[in-house]
Amino acid sequence: MTGEPLLSLKHVSQTFASKRGDLPAVRDVTLSVARGDVLCLVGESGCGKTTTARMAAGLAKPTAGTVEFEGADINRMDRERHRAYRKAVQFIHQDPYASLNPIRTVFATLSAPLRRHGLAKNRDEAWEQASDLLRRVELTPPANYLAKYPHQLSGGQRQRVAVARALALNPRLIIADEATSMLDVSIRVGVLRMLTRLREELDVGFVFITHDLAIARYFGAGGRIAVMYLGEVVEYGATADVIDDPRHPYTRALLSAVPDVDPGPEGRRDPGLRGVDIPSLTALPSGCTFHPRCPLFVPGTCDTAAPALRAVPGAGQEVACHVVAGKAGDPDAVGQPAGSGA
């Protein structure tokens, strides 16, 4: 991080009630992001990325732990401060069609927050500012879009309008949840480039959620990545470290499945998982929850105690793995994989 944290999640957990009992969707997650920084949350579907993002955005209250904005707990702020936080932190949803009101024109969508927060005093000012916002998201000339309804726009244009709306209040942090995953590939690249340009121009913090490691490497360049598995962060560090030199066996497995990310000859190998099934959140394995699938599994250690995130000797990132964080930096030199006969 380059400065004081803008947003911090401190030992945050979220447990939902389900028919099969408590469902611990997020467990003891500690992460932070500073102004101008990007933090990518990556992991397979169901690992808790969206739930984490919703807590960060104040859309869901953690069942344990705190979410702090500029050092203050967002769930204990007075009204005034909470209003300032809601203005400073904006959320971009995966599905712009669902997040944009179908009976509002683009102008109505963009002018509402401007008027509500007193940034535009009259219709002319709102029109001018809405036009500027559309230029920022490359919808030009703005007059071609302001009177349109969401159904008259393409998916990429709709997501650009959603981004423009998020920018309307000059946020300091943008939380984007799979913001490009519903777009066609060709359109996705354009939206991703636009978001990257905004990130560089605006000096806002970004929490960027994606299941796609190639996108995380591109958008998260120069930032940090948190890899989540079954509600926990299992690897956390600089994007370059995590993608180019992944240490947690789960991150290695994820990367080996991505054709357009090259983590080097070590990471490209078959991860040798012992199992492919992801355990249920309502019946989590004992100890390290990755142990039933892990190629580095050490019986008696990995299935008894849950590993905390710890620095990896000789590497920049932290991993939650008894084997990798326990010995001298080289995961291939440590631990005896179960069944190796050694």
Ligand SMILES: Nc1ncnc2c1ncn2[C@@H]1O[C@H](COP(=O)(O)OP(=O)(O)OP(=O)(O)O)[C@@H](O)[C@H]1O
């Ligand atoms: N409101 C809810 N009530 C009950 N269970 C929930 C709720 N929201 C999420 N879950 C469950 O919590 C777990 C984590 O979901 P979450 O959406 O955070 O994961 P994700 O990594 O973002 O996955 P995806 O990419 O599929 O959205 C899942 O098992 C999900 O079914």
